[in-house]
Amino acid sequence: MTSQPSLPPHVPDFEALSRNAGLFVEAMGRNVSNMLKPADGTAVPGAPPTELNEMARTLGLVAERWLSDPQKSLEAQARLGESFATLWGHTWLRLQGQEPPPVAAPEPKDPRFANAEWTTNPYFDFIKQSYLILMRWAEDLVEEAEGLDERTRHKAQFYLRQVAGALSPSNFVLTNPELLRQTLTENGANLLRGLQMLQEDIEAGKGALRVRQTDAASFEVGRNVAVSPGEVVFRNDLIELIQYAPTTETVLKRPFLIVPPWINKFYILDLNPQKSFIKWMVDQGLTVFCISWVNPDERHAEKDFESYMREGIEAAIDAIGTATGEREVAAAGYCVGGTLLAVTLAYQAATGNVRIGSATLLTTQVDFTHAGDLKVFADEEQIREVEARMAERGYLEGARMANAFNMLRPNDLIWSYVVNNYVKGKPPSAFDLLYWNADATRMPAANHSFYLRNCYLENNLAQGKMVLGNVRLDLSKVKVPVFNLATREDHIAPALSVFEGSRRFGGPVDYVLAGSGHIAGVVNPPAKPKYGYWTGGPVQGRLEDWIEAATENKGSWWPYWFSWIEAQAPERVPARVPGAGGLPSLGPAPGTYVRMKS
Structure with a gap:
């Protein structure tokens, strides 16, 4: 069976889409301003969060190990190039109506790529496999870096998982078939709902984003949780x-x-x-x-x-x-x-x-x-x-401790809610x-x-x-x-x-x-x-x-x-x-x- 790009049957209302895009840009600007403004209203702090500094420092140590040996660095780059060349060939064959085996497949239980179009649509399949190839190549770099103490290697693996979670194509409208279809169907109204929730969550975090994971209004201590007499x-x-x-x-x-x-x-x-x-x-x-x-x-x-x-x-x-x-x-x-x-x-x-x-x-x-x-x-x-x-x-x-626990499972406890709340515009369930x-x-x-x-x-x-x-x-x-x-x-x-x-x-x-x-x-x-x-x-x-x-x-x-x-x-x-x-x-x-x- 020939794989063909499947487009949304719904024809967008371009006037509504344009209007919502303008509102989206305006609201996004307000939210970014709120996140950059400290709670006491003083000047914007100059340094990024400590976790980002530590992430950059740790992954930088891995890069230094590879760059210190130009020959090994070239070999690693060649491996990545070969993988992408194979993927280009795979995609060309698919566009010709053939069904070659995938170059890189997600884990069977990975919910990010459950939508069928990640496989049936060559465009999204290429994006998915490109992401998997790049991230697995990066994982190999951390694993194979010579002269790296095990504590630093462990930290690098952890921080790489955070980067991989953040960069997943499943998080973005233009690279996720499900999100693209919904956005076109709703003329971008989903993004406006998401921005409203984003603003509410920034306000709840007093300037820091506190991603909601449930409908908090549905529960009250002593009423329907913690009720044993x-x-x-x-x-x-x-x-x-x-x-x-x-x-x-x-x-x-x-x-x-x-x-x-x-x-x-x-x-x-x-x-x-x-x-x-x-x-x-x-x-x-x-x-x-x-x-x-x-x-x-x-x-x-x-x-x-x-x-x-x-x-x-x-x-x-x-x-x-x-x-x-x-x-x-x-x-x-x-x-x-x-x-x-x-x-x-x-x-x-x-x-x-x-x-x-x-x-x-x-x-x-x-x-x-x-x-x-x-x-x-x-x-x-x-x-x-x-x-x-x-x-x-x-x-x-x-919130600092809660964020640390969420980072242990970033795809499940962070990015799935970011996508659901702020891109799909759906409030989480109770x-x-x-x-x-x-x-x-x-x-x-x-x-x-x-x-x-x-x-x-x-x-x-x-x-x-x-x-x-x-x-x-x-x-x-x-x-x-x-x-x-x-x-x-x-x-x-x-x-x-x-x-x-x-x-x-x-x-x-x-x-x-x-x-x-x-x-x-x-x-x-x-x-x-x-x-x-x-x-x-x-x-x-x-x-x-x-x-x-x-x-x-x-x-x-x-x-x-x-x-x-x-x-x-x-x-x-x-x-x-x-x-x-x-x-x-x-x-x-x-x-x-x-x-x-x-």
């Missing part, structure tokens, strides 16, 4: 402690404490009743307490890692003791909350005041050797820049997970600096060099049982990183590998499980060998985990009512701290 029973400068209302007549005697990450809000574990891990835990007969961290401002600038341990986890354990009469708790920490929980375990082991009877670590790193792409942002130069920025206000803006993702929190200067340096930069916790409260921490002295959950596709706490971290503990560790990624692999309720999980006993040898020998289990890991929790301390007591114990209610869940916006 309970009471705030304790509050200090850093936390509110929520005790959830029981749904069973008896509960496990040992109460349970959740330590969520402070870089996001706790209700990822309580998005709605159907997928709430907190509700499910309560329904199994656990007395569940959850920390809700304050959204810090300049008043919290000096709150460091020790403050988060003492005023966070330890203060919560003391409050739980007052509320229930129990000295020990079981605890779970999610992401960086798990890192803080592991630090607390090591501190308690060192001081002999062990009050956490078992620990569950959810996608948590304690050994940052294989910490993945976030290490790109944690070299000495960049940490100093972050510290200088934090010194101005006493905290790191939540999605509770992405509402939570956009509900950013700040980081106190002292805490964030300690975390970046001691974990990502120096890996002190894994090496037994971290000191907190004048106590040197050694995870090998932690003897309590640990349930260590990793997820196979995690970009934030890679499965290998969690696997290697399991070796650092001195007691029994049950390493479990769930399907999917950092969020979906954890929030996987038994009623509608999307992914399975693997169990394989002690952590030994290589992760690949462990997976090969592991048992694959269908369904959610939650029931398996609860059996593990129940086995640690199976005794039950009558259910406890929040506010009826030693601590009166300070107000209903989800409390006030979670409602603080950045």
